[in-house]
Amino acid sequence: MSSIIDGKKIAKEIETELTAKVGAMESAPRLSVVQIGDDPASASYIKAKANTASRVGIALTHHHLPVDTSVKELENLVDNLNESEDGLIIQLPIPKALEPVLERIKPENDVDGFHSENLGKLVQGISGMVPCTPAGIIELLYRSGNAPEGKHVVVVGRSTIVGTPLSLLLSQKGVDATVTLCHSRTKSLHEHCKKADILVAAVGKANMITKDMVKPGAVIIDVGVNRTSEGLVGDVSHDVRDVASQITPVPGGVGPMTVVMLMSNTVKSALEN
Numbered sequence: 001m002s003s004i005i006d007g008k009k010i011a012k013e014i015e016t017e018l019t020a021k022v023g024a025m026e027s028a029p030r031l032s033v034v035q036i037g038d039d040p041a042s043a044s045y046i047k048a049k050a051n052t053a054s055r056v057g058i059a060l061t062h063h064h065l066p067v068d069t070s071v072k073e074l075e076n077l078v079d080n081l082n083e084s085e086d087g088l089i090i091q092l093p094i095p096k097a098l099e100p101v102l103e104r105i106k107p108e109n110d111v112d113g114f115h116s117e118n119l120g121k122l123v124q125g126i127s128g129m130v131p132c133t134p135a136g137i138i139e140l141l142y143r144s145g146n147a148p149e150g151k152h153v154v155v156v157g158r159s160t161i162v163g164t165p166l167s168l169l170l171s172q173k174g175v176d177a178t179v180t181l182c183h184s185r186t187k188s189l190h191e192h193c194k195k196a197d198i199l200v201a202a203v204g205k206a207n208m209i210t211k212d213m214v215k216p217g218a219v220i221i222d223v224g225v226n227r228t229s230e231g232l233v234g235d236v237s238h239d240v241r242d243v244a245s246q247i248t249p250v251p252g253g254v255g256p257m258t259v260v261m262l263m264s265n266t267v268k269s270a271l272e273n
């Protein structure tokens with residue numbers, strides 16, 4: 001039976017460190033979150049971000065715009081917030097026509113780490129804003145005693161927000177994992193997963209990683225957040241707990257780490273700019 005990697009508790013540790021840092025600053029770091037439309041998941045993520053920001057001492061402003069917001073209107077808001085804020089994010093998903101506006105966020109204010117300049121820096125191993133979920137997973141591994149150095153990490157899912165940047169971070173000098181990046185077209189997914197010392201599931205498909213895909217003693221990081229008739233479930237099936245040594249729960253694993261890394265990026269931006 002596996003033990004739990006408590007993301008909530010580790011996120012709290014980081015929160016405490018950030019609160020002390022912010023307490024020593026002359027003014028509160030400023031973070032703006034732009035929401036477009038009424039996606040229920042977005043509303044719940046923004047609530048979690050606002051609660052954490054308030055505990056850390058970050059001044060978070062929530063801008064809620066209608067779904068029919070024009071490109072020009074969003075561009076104007078981003079241009080203004082680029083000047084007034086330390087951090088600025090646009091909560092995804094947004095209508096496709098508005099997606100190019102994401103590139104208008106100043107890279108130094110891009111505390112989500114989604115801007116092509118920040119992703120380019122990640123490829124080059126240069127310091128920039130690192131996407132929050134991958135950064136949170138790296139922190140979670142170190143702080144739970146699972147340093148990735150020399151380990152074979154299999155990442156399932158090649159999204160721009162999670163799988164691809166995570167594979168880059170893990171293989172960077174100093175982190176030194178050996179990474180296999182699997183995706184929807186991977187042949188023999190079972191065999192690849194079975195070789196993992198650390199298996200990261202970031203697909204968005206409920207219970208797709210099953211017990212027979214996991215090496216006994218492996219560490220499992222479940223990034224999935226799937227709303228099903230049985231409630232919120234991850235990408236990893238419950239029976240994996242019979243063979244894994246450690247596993248992140250859903251909820252209470254990666255989710256709180258993503259939120260606290262957003263706060264960490266905001267503090268970093270406020271200190272550097």
Ligand code: GUN
Nearest residue numbers: 089090091092093112132
């Ligand atoms: N939607 C789901 N996760 C995220 C995130 O980390 N950042 C933004 N901007 N939108 C999201």
